[in-house]
Amino acid sequence: MKCEENIGLLEEYLDGELSAEDQNEVSAHLITCASCGDEFAALTAEQEMFARYDREIEVSPAVWNRIAEQIAPVEETISYGWWMKIAAMVILTIGLGSVYFLSREKEAITTIPRPPEQEFARFIIPTPEKKTPIKRLRKPIVKDNPGVLSSDLAYLDIDDQETVNHLEKTQNLLRSIRNFPVSEGDEEVDVTYDKALSQRLLNENVVLRREAEMKAKFPTKTLLADLEPLLIDIANLPDHARPEDVRVIKERVEKTEIVAALTEYRDRGTHNR
Amino acid sequence: MKRLTVEELNLEGQPGAFAGTLMNSSADLVTRVCQGDSDAFRLIFERYSRPVISFIFDMVNDRPLAEELTQETFVRAYRAMRTMRADTKLSTWLFGIARNVARESLRARVRASSHVDLADKSVMDLSDNKPVPVEGLLNKELNELIRRSLAPLDEDTRLVFTLKVLHQCSYEEIAAITGFSIAKLKTDLHRARAEMRRRISPYAGVGYEV
Numbered sequence: 001m002k003c004e005e006n007i008g009l010l011e012e013y014l015d016g017e018l019s020a021e022d023q024n025e026v027s028a029h030l031i032t033c034a035s036c037g038d039e040f041a042a043l044t045a046e047q048e049m050f051a052r053y054d055r056e057i058e059v060s061p062a063v064w065n066r067i068a069e070q071i072a073p074v075e076e077t078i079s080y081g082w083w084m085k086i087a088a089m090v091i092l093t094i095g096l097g098s099v100y101f102l103s104r105e106k107e108a109i110t111t112i113p114r115p116p117e118q119e120f121a122r123f124i125i126p127t128p129e130k131k132t133p134i135k136r137l138r139k140p141i142v143k144d145n146p147g148v149l150s151s152d153l154a155y156l157d158i159d160d161q162e163t164v165n166h167l168e169k170t171q172n173l174l175r176s177i178r179n180f181p182v183s184e185g186d187e188e189v190d191v192t193y194d195k196a197l198s199q200r201l202l203n204e205n206v207v208l209r210r211e212a213e214m215k216a217k218f219p220t221k222t223l224l225a226d227l228e229p230l231l232i233d234i235a236n237l238p239d240h241a242r243p244e245d246v247r248v249i250k251e252r253v254e255k256t257e258i259v260a261a262l263t264e265y266r267d268r269g270t271h272n273r
Numbered sequence: 274m275k276r277l278t279v280e281e282l283n284l285e286g287q288p289g290a291f292a293g294t295l296m297n298s299s300a301d302l303v304t305r306v307c308q309g310d311s312d313a314f315r316l317i318f319e320r321y322s323r324p325v326i327s328f329i330f331d332m333v334n335d336r337p338l339a340e341e342l343t344q345e346t347f348v349r350a351y352r353a354m355r356t357m358r359a360d361t362k363l364s365t366w367l368f369g370i371a372r373n374v375a376r377e378s379l380r381a382r383v384r385a386s387s388h389v390d391l392a393d394k395s396v397m398d399l400s401d402n403k404p405v406p407v408e409g410l411l412n413k414e415l416n417e418l419i420r421r422s423l424a425p426l427d428e429d430t431r432l433v434f435t436l437k438v439l440h441q442c443s444y445e446e447i448a449a450i451t452g453f454s455i456a457k458l459k460t461d462l463h464r465a466r467a468e469m470r471r472r473i474s475p476y477a478g479v480g481y482e483v
């Protein structure tokens with residue numbers, strides 16, 4: 001094996017990715033060639049240096065707590081999804097049944113033998129039949145506090161994963177704020193994590209809102225725009241906030257049931273994809 | 274601090290690798306999670322969270338964000354676990370999700386234009402430092418040097434370098450995680466090594482120059 005060829009294989013040799021045959025050839029060459037041996041020693045030293053790399057990063061217990069919070073509602077969502085499917089099937093069955101009966105009725109009318117004088121009926125302008133108005137089943141619209149979160153339930157244009165993920169993260173932040181323990185005796189509350197997260201979500205929110213606007217996804221844009229005041233307020237809290245400031249935000253989240261609403265939006269987004 | 278690598282993830286199935294290995298192999302845990310056992314998912318988290326957060330940190334170079342994205346990775350993994358193919362290795366699958374989560378975040382950051390100067394800043398900071406022989410570098414300094422040298426690499430080369438050199442994944446695993454061909458990942462890896470060498474060699478002293 002020539003040195004040039006050997007050098008080209010050294011990295012793969014170090015990575016243990018060569019075939020047995022190539023590996024033997026490289027090994028044999030390294031024994032006899034001092035120059036290639038030095039190259040390999042340098043590569044090994046480099047590898048050892050990277051092996052010493054310590055990111056000094058730990059997984060804080062809070063990460064699991066937040067995951068546990070997030071995966072718990074999935075079960076609710078799944079069961080909710082099933083109920084929705086059952087409800088949809090019932091409505092569909094009723095709808096199809098109605099169509100079937102109406103068509104049968106119409107068929108029955110058209111097959112009744114006409115009396116002879118009505119043979120000329122086609123030349124007579126028919127008197128319009130009195131139609132019974134069809135009652136439509138409408139889902140009641142839940143009204144939120146206006147000005148905080150739009151209550152329009154027709155958010156059918158959330159079709160990208162990024163927005164769905166963003167809504168999910170925002171929902172988790174708001175849930176975390178809603179469940180934040182603030183007691184009377186507290187002098188200050190450490191909201192460092194939530195504040196930093198809110199700042200990031202705010203940036204993301206602005207980008208996604210602009211994108212939604214550009215793509216004429218106005219319901220999504222409105223929803224995202226509605227979230228911004230809350231995200232700004234959380235992001236503007238000092239690291240160690242006054243309990244009353246946190247309580248005000250908690251109350252806004254609770255009052256407007258944003259967390260529940262976002263679950264619905266997120267699910268709609270997920271189902272629409 | 275103990276350094277966790279993917280090699281440790283490969284202990285699955287080896288006798289005595291973990292207490293209660295028989296019922297707690299990764300495959301068993303996945304089955305249990307699919308049957309609704311949330312304790313099993315907790316075990317998966319405990320086993321894989323450190324390699325996953327390390328990998329994400331290598332990609333995004335931001336500690337709080339790495340924590341947030343680790344959380345996102347495990348939530349997505351939990352929700353998608355039923356779709357995981359039986360022949361897929363759990364660690365590879367988790368790294369694949371982590372890679373997607375990190376990539377989405379990096380793209381959002383670029384669009385928000387808030388962190389695009391990350392690479393330049395790192396280079397500038399490094400060039401401000403005076404060369405120190407590798408023996409003279411404290412662990413902390415070496416960590417900082419590697420971290421800063423890694424940050425300016427482009428996404429693909431950083432990804433491949435991180436998985437191979439820092440997490441000791443095989444080429445096959447890297448291809449499964451990234452979707453890259455073996456030829457591409459070999460090229461990216463070679464470029465990444467050369468680039469890292471170029472950035473680190475002025476500070477790494479005797480015995481390092483290649």
